[in-house]
Amino acid sequence: MKILNNFTRTVNVPEQGIKLEGEEPSIRDKYKDDIERVLISKGCLKKRVEHLASEVAGAFEKVREVNCLVVLKGGMFFASDLIRLIDDETELRTRIDFIQASSYYNKSTPSGSVKLKESGLLKGENILLIEDIVDTGGTLKKLQDYLKEKGKFFKTCVLLDKGLPKSPGLKIDFIGFNIPNEFVAGYGLDYAGMYRGMPEIVIVKKELLK
Numbered sequence: 001m002k003i004l005n006n007f008t009r010t011v012n013v014p015e016q017g018i019k020l021e022g023e024e025p026s027i028r029d030k031y032k033d034d035i036e037r038v039l040i041s042k043g044c045l046k047k048r049v050e051h052l053a054s055e056v057a058g059a060f061e062k063v064r065e066v067n068c069l070v071v072l073k074g075g076m077f078f079a080s081d082l083i084r085l086i087d088d089e090t091e092l093r094t095r096i097d098f099i100q101a102s103s104y105y106n107k108s109t110p111s112g113s114v115k116l117k118e119s120g121l122l123k124g125e126n127i128l129l130i131e132d133i134v135d136t137g138g139t140l141k142k143l144q145d146y147l148k149e150k151g152k153f154f155k156t157c158v159l160l161d162k163g164l165p166k167s168p169g170l171k172i173d174f175i176g177f178n179i180p181n182e183f184v185a186g187y188g189l190d191y192a193g194m195y196r197g198m199p200e201i202v203i204v205k206k207e208l209l210k
């Protein structure tokens, strides 16, 4: 895998966002009224996810397989890119299952309670928990406690970290980007069900958030 040097560690995203040289990310007209700006361009996401795939592969190398547990719905595109890279470019065999954790219920502030809905795999060891974003860490902590209860070996991979104080005991093994404390959407993340299909990470206009 060929990776640009500055994507070989967690990337700190400045307030004004990041893009690759030569990329000119812009908001499509249909979203102009809702979206403030692009925070992480398509190219940057691609490079960093490529590197995350090799980091994860290194951590699971000895066991030769990785059981990916994708947190729905926000982690969908991140997980899909990450898992296909792991399968395509490394020696690891993969399994995929999903778990749903609802904490935001269409709003832009945490509700404080987290509901889990599991679809049933979790029989294997060697789980990679794949999540879109960590804010206070409440959601991830709940998922991790659940896996610990079941006695599973797991690692946690998160695309975005807002850098806020985290729930005690939370352990994140792989982080894609440290981002400013803004409400973001795109690349699987939504606001009220919208913007998941946007290929970059964008900042939603504050006046839109309730």
Ligand code: XMP
Pocket (backbone or CB within 6 Å): 074, 103, 104, 110, 131, 132, 133, 134, 135, 136, 137, 138, 139, 140, 182, 183, 184, 185, 189, 190, 191
């Ligand atoms: P906690 O506080 O539990 O929150 O770490 C993490 C969960 O809240 C959602 N979340 C967001 N979703 N844009 C989103 O689309 C955001 O900026 C954002 N911040 C938090 C997300 O579902 C995550 O699992």
Ligand code: MG
Pocket (backbone or CB within 6 Å): 071, 072, 073, 074, 075, 131, 132, 133
């Ligand atoms: Mg989530």
